[in-house]
Amino acid sequence: MAKLRKHTSPTPCVRVAPSGVHGLGAFATRALPAFALLGLYEGRRYSPQEVAARTWDDQLTYLFTLSNQETIDGAKGGNGTRHLNHACDPNCEAVEEYDDAGQVLLKFQTIVPVEAGDELFIDYCLTADDGSPPSDYPCRCGSSNCRGTMLAPVETS
Ligand SMILES: [Zn+2]
Structure with a gap:
């Protein structure tokens, strides 16, 4: 069942401002060590069936699909964490917890x-x-190991 949280949790370590890469970005408000919590990715939750039944237009980058196949739409009820941009050589990660x-x-x-x-x-x-080609999701992160796309690397085994 989709559930909308009434309040978003604070993200005091994150400031939203124009990005050097794309649109708005998230910036550290202070120096942080490795594995410092930035906040929870929040937003409206959808079941796989609801996701399939909707047209998402251009909102792809606010959608986060979890391992239980629920999808969080950060565009609705999300906090500052939704503004983290993609980079092929990132300084942050998303981790699931129960x-x-x-x-x-x-x-x-x-x-x-x-x-x-x-x-x-x-x-x-x-x-x-x-099945969209990787070129439909171009990456301009500028890191030396940039894949040129925001799609996941193709697994070669
Ligand atoms: Zn890149």
Whole structure:
């Protein structure tokens, strides 16, 4: 069942401002060590059936699909964490955790120490279920190991 939280949790370590890469970005308000909690990724939750039944237009980058196949739409009721942009060489990551009620929570945290004012990035590792080519999701993160796309790397085994 989709559930909208009444209040979003605070993200005091995150400031939203114009990004150097794309649109708005999230920036550290202070120096943070590695594995510092930035906040929970919040928003309206949808079941896989609800996701399939909707037209999402351009909102792809606010959608986060969890391991239990629920999807969080950060565009509705989300907090500052939804503004983290993608980078192929990120300084943050998203980790799942379970709360007392057994609900999957999505935590955003740093993976390396960051300085105050640093822009925060995660690797979106998008999957294009409709078979869109990687060029439909171009990446301009500018890191030396940039894949050129926000899609997840193709697994070669
Ligand atoms: Zn890149």
